[in-house]
Amino acid sequence: MRYYDKLVFELSRDGRSAFSLPEAPAIRLPESVGRKSNLELPSLSEPDVVRHYTNLSQMNFGVDTGFYPLGSCTMKYNPKINEEIPGMFAGIHPLEPDCAVPGIKKIFEGIDRALAELTGMAHFTFEPCAGAHGELTGLMLIRQYHISRGDLARTKIIVPDSAHGTNPASAAVCGLEVVEVKSGPDGLVDVESLKPLLGPQIAGIMMTNPNTLGLFEKNIAQIASLIHGCGGLLYYDGANMNPLLGVVRPGDMGFDVMHLNLHKTFSTPHGGGGPGSGPVGVAPHLVKFLPEFGNEGELRVSGFHGNFGVILKAYAYILMLGKENVPMAGRLATLSANYIKESLKDCYKLPLECICKHEFVFDGLIDDGAHDEVPGATTLDVAKRLLDYGFHAPTIYFPLLFHQALMIEPTETESLETLDAFIEVMRTIAQEAAQDPMLLHTAPHNTPIGRPDETAAARQPVLKWTKSN
Amino acid sequence: MSKIVEGLLYSESHEWVKVDGNVAIIGVSDFAQSEMGDITYVDMPSEGDEVTKGEDFGALESVKASSELYSPVSGTVVACNVDLEDAPELINQDPYVNWIIKVEMNDKGELGDLLNSAAYQKFIEK
Numbered sequence: 230m231r232y233y234d235k236l237v238f239e240l241s242r243d244g245r246s247a248f249s250l251p252e253a254p255a256i257r258l259p260e261s262v263g264r265k266s267n268l269e270l271p272s273l274s275e276p277d278v279v280r281h282y283t284n285l286s287q288m289n290f291g292v293d294t295g296f297y298p299l300g301s302c303t304m305k306y307n308p309k310i311n312e313e314i315p316g317m318f319a320g321i322h323p324l325e326p327d328c329a330v331p332g333i334k335k336i337f338e339g340i341d342r343a344l345a346e347l348t349g350m351a352h353f354t355f356e357p358c359a360g361a362h363g364e365l366t367g368l369m370l371i372r373q374y375h376i377s378r379g380d381l382a383r384t385k386i387i388v389p390d391s392a393h394g395t396n397p398a399s400a401a402v403c404g405l406e407v408v409e410v411k412s413g414p415d416g417l418v419d420v421e422s423l424k425p426l427l428g429p430q431i432a433g434i435m436m437t438n439p440n441t442l443g444l445f446e447k448n449i450a451q452i453a454s455l456i457h458g459c460g461g462l463l464y465y466d467g468a469n470m471n472p473l474l475g476v477v478r479p480g481d482m483g484f485d486v487m488h489l490n491l492h493k494t495f496s497t498p499h500g501g502g503g504p505g506s507g508p509v510g511v512a513p514h515l516v517k518f519l520p521e522f523g524n525e526g527e528l529r530v531s532g533f534h535g536n537f538g539v540i541l542k543a544y545a546y547i548l549m550l551g552k553e554n555v556p557m558a559g560r561l562a563t564l565s566a567n568y569i570k571e572s573l574k575d576c577y578k579l580p581l582e583c584i585c586k587h588e589f590v591f592d593g594l595i596d597d598g599a600h601d602e603v604p605g606a607t608t609l610d611v612a613k614r615l616l617d618y619g620f621h622a623p624t625i626y627f628p629l630l631f632h633q634a635l636m637i638e639p640t641e642t643e644s645l646e647t648l649d650a651f652i653e654v655m656r657t658i659a660q661e662a663a664q665d666p667m668l669l670h671t672a673p674h675n676t677p678i679g680r681p682d683e684t685a686a687a688r689q690p691v692l693k694w695t696k697s698n
Numbered sequence: 699m700s701k702i703v704e705g706l707l708y709s710e711s712h713e714w715v716k717v718d719g720n721v722a723i724i725g726v727s728d729f730a731q732s733e734m735g736d737i738t739y740v741d742m743p744s745e746g747d748e749v750t751k752g753e754d755f756g757a758l759e760s761v762k763a764s765s766e767l768y769s770p771v772s773g774t775v776v777a778c779n780v781d782l783e784d785a786p787e788l789i790n791q792d793p794y795v796n797w798i799i800k801v802e803m804n805d806k807g808e809l810g811d812l813l814n815s816a817a818y819q820k821f822i823e824k
Binding site for chain 1: 736738759763786787
């Protein structure tokens with residue numbers, strides 16, 4: 230990566246232009262809405278513009294440039310054919326009547342049927358535009374279900390202590406009170422701790438399976454019967470669906486409502502706040518509450534049908550793989566994760582010794598190199614050092630169950646050579662830490678930017694550029 | 699090694715209480731601030747708000763995480779440390795000098811459930 234830190238405004242010179250606009254008739258606006266100050270748009274020649282954005286793009290790291298083992302994010306490769314499909318639909322307007330776009334209707338029916346079959350749900354709504362948006366939609370559905378039955382006291386939702394942070398956040402936004410259930414020493418939801426929480430105030434439970442430690446919640450059938458027994462519903466957070474795809478279905482585990490992250494599991498791009506899609510599926514008894522199918526309530530969570538382009542890409546992915554190949558994705562993702570875990574557990578602390586699914590968590594280095602006055606290398610240091618070797622850092626300090634959590638998810642799209650290269654670098658970093666932890670404390674050494682001052686950025690964020698800066 | 703001040707009372711969720719007549723001065727322990735890392739924001743209630751023992755009255759945010767503040771006593775907020783609004787790092791600098799809220803207690807008996815410094819020391823060593 231080459232260092233480049235110019236702002237487009239700094240390159241601007243008065244009088245330059247990359248484009249000539251045709252003469253337009255003058256529009257007279259009332260003086261009250263007229264602009265008092267200059268517009269301050271940058272003036273650049275075409276080569277300046279092209280070089281600026283090309284240089285900026287080279288400062289980026291993505292799945293197209295390298296291995297991206299970000300736990301819980303399923304950064305799998307995004308097939309290029311996915312990008313071609315949405316372009317074919319660019320001329321369609323969302324306000325066109327259904328009869329003018331029968332093909333679109335067929336696409337929605339097709340992906341609805343595919344996702345329903347993969348998850349064991351009855352139908353999906355495609356309105357939610359991201360995972361957390363899906364969670365909120367799902368919880369609103371659960372609320373609506375209870376309210377429609379006159380069961381107004383169900384205001385509490387159970388969330389495991391290992392849950393994704395979005396779970397309690399979505400519940401709070403939905404007006405539900407979050408009740409935490411502890412994990413047992415095996416990293417799974419502790420059924421005995423769950424039992425005393427149950428009662429007529431429980432709206433349901435939010436779970437992700439496999440959980441954030443990458444472990445399959447093997448007591449799920451018992452948990453489902455306990456939750457249903459007290460009148461609650463089960464919500465499935467689909468962020469970790471990748472290893473189960475085509476193998477195990479949330480509907481069969483007893484879940485009533487779920488979301489899928491099309492931008493994780495179904496290979497559409499994400500990261501950097503890019504458009505996602507979090508369709509929500511429900512069991513048959515809840516179909517009447519779905520926006521597209523519903524006749525009960527007025528639940529709408531976005532305009533039209535959500536991020537249609539993303540939905541198209543995901544549908545292309547499903548059709549490309551086909552029913553017979555979909556299960557290979559999850560199996561390979563699981564194999565890759567276990568391969569890395571077993572290859573590194575003699576240098577990194579593995580808190581739970583067992584077969585994982587698509588991801589796993591280390592709890593820092595076994596030998597962090599601490600001696601005398603030199604503090605040992607932390608998980609943050611390992612992550613920063615990885616950047617020097619050209620890999621994206623894994624998720625760090627999540628889940629919160631371990632102090633030095635380092636969460637690795639390789640996905641199924643990486644070759645054995647890439648996995649081996651990553652393992653070798655991780656072993657090298659562990660050696661460096663043991664011999665010279667200072668080398669890690671000061672990493673990264675080879676990137677255009679070292680360690681930004683995150684604290685200052687959070688305390689005094691500078692969000693706006695002004696000429697005087 | 700976390701600093702623990704003698705004479706204060708502590709909760710298992712790492713708040714400390716200094717009793718001044720009927721007023722409880724509440725902050726977080728050195729253990730809490732060191733676990734959190736650099737504090738970037740303190741979410742506080744307003745004067746006059748009611749707080750309930752065991753329920754959250756605000757939150758600390760750091761680069762690493764956001765963590766709720768649980769009230770060790772029930773009562774009415776009579777003062778908030780407004781200095782923390784612009785300088786949340788004061789909690790990192792000295793968590794025992796830089797209190798967060800003062801609460802007029804409803805029931806001083808609730809203080810009996812809190813830990814003394816020796817018991818808190820044992821609690822965080824576990």
